[in-house]
Amino acid sequence: MSWTTVLDVIGGICLLLGAFLCLAGAIGLVRFPDTLSRLHAATKPQTLGLILILSGLAATLRTWSAVTTLVLLAATQFFTSPVTAHLVGRAAYRNGNVDESTLEVDELSDALERSGWDPTK
């Protein structure tokens, strides 16, 4: 068994795991009841699923130019997906889409009340 076969097997396993994580995230996106919990389900394919698929692709291609491009893509995704998640969570909270009875700790509503923000407006 040569190195190329081993790398091909690793790449195939990574591709399958990443595709399975995408499917799991999609199922969670449909099944979960709230915007914030859907956001929780959405981060699984965004980070781990994507990095599994990209490492599978890197193990299949096995060239340095491909590996650097894929590392750049993974780093970009790691830096940009928290920004989008933060914006969506903030907008969901301020639009009243969050059911506050389901929250264990809610520090944001106290801080917003102190700042004079009225949720009924």
Added chain:
Amino acid sequence: MTIVALIALALLGAAALIVLLRLFRGPTNLDRIVASEILMVIVIAGVATESAWQRTATNLPLLLILGLVGFVGGVAVTRFMSRDADDLDVEQTPARPVHPTAPVDESTDPTRQSDDPTDDPTDEPTERKSHR
């Protein structure tokens, strides 16, 4: 490798269909934004799987561009959506009144609005906007 790629593409296709269901149903537009982010990740994963299947590095710039376009689109639509909820009545939150000759800074300055006699008491959208 062909069998692995086909199985992965089948999983991704099923995931895309389920995400499309959420994109269609989603009670608020924020759910649709989250669903479209996941759809973009699934598209990236599908292109990556296809290029692993064909063993070509031709699609790598396409992957990078898809990631960046997904981020920019998601942020732009979220900023647009966070102005108002789609469940609220739009008539209760009128658009911010803008005087034709008023300077632009006047609407963001709360002290100048109170002693402005021409300004009727519709300064709540301004206050609401300043906290967003």
